[in-house]
Amino acid sequence: MANKLSDIKEELALANRILAHEGVLDAFGHVSVRHPGDPGRYLLSRSRSPALIEPADILEYTLDSEPVRPPTAHLYAERVIHGCIYQARSDVTAVCHHHAPAVMPFVIAGKPIVPVFHLGAAIGEEPPFWDQQDEFGDTNLLVVKPEEGRSLARALGHHSVVLMNRHGATVVGNGLKELVSRSIFMCQNAEYQLRALMIGAAPVLPRGEIKLAGAISRLPNVVTRTWEYWSARVPADKTTAAARGRRAKPARSMRRRKARR
Numbered sequence: 001m002a003n004k005l006s007d008i009k010e011e012l013a014l015a016n017r018i019l020a021h022e023g024v025l026d027a028f029g030h031v032s033v034r035h036p037g038d039p040g041r042y043l044l045s046r047s048r049s050p051a052l053i054e055p056a057d058i059l060e061y062t063l064d065s066e067p068v069r070p071p072t073a074h075l076y077a078e079r080v081i082h083g084c085i086y087q088a089r090s091d092v093t094a095v096c097h098h099h100a101p102a103v104m105p106f107v108i109a110g111k112p113i114v115p116v117f118h119l120g121a122a123i124g125e126e127p128p129f130w131d132q133q134d135e136f137g138d139t140n141l142l143v144v145k146p147e148e149g150r151s152l153a154r155a156l157g158h159h160s161v162v163l164m165n166r167h168g169a170t171v172v173g174n175g176l177k178e179l180v181s182r183s184i185f186m187c188q189n190a191e192y193q194l195r196a197l198m199i200g201a202a203p204v205l206p207r208g209e210i211k212l213a214g215a216i217s218r219l220p221n222v223v224t225r226t227w228e229y230w231s232a233r234v235p236a237d238k239t240t241a242a243a244r245g246r247r248a249k250p251a252r253s254m255r256r257r258k259a260r261r
């Protein structure tokens, strides 16, 4: 169990760094994963920019988004997004909340992001919008109260993505690899949709194509391949300390062999 937990913390730290490197997350935004041994808990970093997150930053939370152990660091204010979605969706094991530049024009204009190319089908049919103003009036636009998190989870419904007016988006997945893939292809889709609109038209994929192409995007070999590609794109000096240690190991053993000679 300990090993499995340490592996998933490493994977979660890498997911943060991949999404930061690919322009989905910046100083803000966060990624979580359901605890591999306890579906009533989830794992999420302390409050830190995603590009810098190490496995040691990752804490355990109950689904009420309370830290399991007394915290010694600042926590993300918007962690109820994660807890409330895990409570509402037993099929969801990973969540990403972001304010990616690619999606912001759409959530500011209140215009839907729809799948316009085969890999964009990963987002599913037209994602719903959630406007915090509708239920809660004027707020600072952060999702910090449990009732706000529950409202967002209701808007997400059975979808894979919910767009948040004047704020960003929240993406869910079955596993971190699927989540990372969906989050990145969502941003690519938004960029292509906007560019295609500028040259004339961005028709949505037919329903059948969304279903068939979306199913391919969830295949284990597909999400493993994209994960491997995006992992390789994270510069060596920006991977986690543990990964840097692993990369450095062959060099150390080489030195030892030479010393023995």
Ligand SMILES: [Zn+2]
Binding pocket: 029, 078, 097, 098, 099, 142, 143, 167, 168
């Ligand atoms: Zn936010």
